[in-house]
Amino acid sequence: MASATQQKKTAARRGATRKAPARGASRAVSPKKSRQWPQPNWKIIARVAVLALALALLFGVARGWPLLQPHINPQISKIRVLGELSALRQEAVEQQLLPYSTGLFLSVDIQRVRSALEELPWVASAEVSRIWPDQLEVVIQEQLPVARWGEKALLSTQGYLFTTADVDAYAHLPQLLGPKDAQLRVMQQYLTFSQALRPLGYSIKQLEMRERGSWFLTTQTGLQLLFGRDHLVDKMRRFAVVHEKELKQQIDKIERVDLRYANGLAVAWRAPTDSETTAVVAQ
Numbered sequence: 001m002a003s004a005t006q007q008k009k010t011a012a013r014r015g016a017t018r019k020a021p022a023r024g025a026s027r028a029v030s031p032k033k034s035r036q037w038p039q040p041n042w043k044i045i046a047r048v049a050v051l052a053l054a055l056a057l058l059f060g061v062a063r064g065w066p067l068l069q070p071h072i073n074p075q076i077s078k079i080r081v082l083g084e085l086s087a088l089r090q091e092a093v094e095q096q097l098l099p100y101s102t103g104l105f106l107s108v109d110i111q112r113v114r115s116a117l118e119e120l121p122w123v124a125s126a127e128v129s130r131i132w133p134d135q136l137e138v139v140i141q142e143q144l145p146v147a148r149w150g151e152k153a154l155l156s157t158q159g160y161l162f163t164t165a166d167v168d169a170y171a172h173l174p175q176l177l178g179p180k181d182a183q184l185r186v187m188q189q190y191l192t193f194s195q196a197l198r199p200l201g202y203s204i205k206q207l208e209m210r211e212r213g214s215w216f217l218t219t220q221t222g223l224q225l226l227f228g229r230d231h232l233v234d235k236m237r238r239f240a241v242v243h244e245k246e247l248k249q250q251i252d253k254i255e256r257v258d259l260r261y262a263n264g265l266a267v268a269w270r271a272p273t274d275s276e277t278t279a280v281v282a283q
Helices: 002-017 042-072 087-100 110-118 183-200 232-253
Strands: 078-082 123-131 135-142 145-149 153-156 161-163 175-177 204-209 215-219 224-228 254-258 264-269 277-281
Touching: 078 087, 087 110, 087 135, 110 123, 110 135, 145 183, 175 183, 183 204, 183 215, 183 232, 224 232, 232 254, 232 264
Parallel strands: 078 135, 145 175, 175 204, 224 254
Antiparallel strands: 123 135, 145 153, 153 161, 204 215, 215 224, 254 264, 264 277
């Protein structure tokens, strides 16, 4: 009996801890998780947007360029050449510029225009610039001839040889002569002789370098000087000394002075004298 009673008490205790759910009570529900959307890749979106914008602009420009081109890149209306050129040289410049006179303002190759002008032998340099909205401006620096080379060419101070259609206009310049491709050496010697003769009151009319390298000079007064091939500076100094001491007072009577001697010179007179040729030794 006791054991039966004890079992009932134990069962009662166990059942006491369990409570039956009240009727009408709601069950606890776990909250639902919100749906996660993928994060946008803004770098890709930006690139796509830029590409789309570029395509739109390209398409718009392609369609609108024919309308904008006459205003943005018009045809060249005029090429202005600054400086005073002779009629023949002006015509030569215009002929060189003709291929570019109908080009487009922004598309014309300035370097090619400049090169075309500098192909003219008498042009030292050319500058070409754009003048808004539709013109080109050209400034030409001409070669400055200081002497004639032979009969048909001119020489600059740098010994640059060039030709011109109006070579007769430079007949007043001194004439230089010499072997082929010797113009630079002849020009340098011309400048040296000119500097030495200027204090004596002479200027050069003609200077010739002959085939064997000897030099023959004629002044504007008609005086002829023969120098030979070497020791040119010493011979010129010798002439200057003897000129001041012996020749200056009667220089109008002298036709030629031969300086090809080692220690002196020989004088040939214009009019017959007691001796056709007189030797003078420099002291």
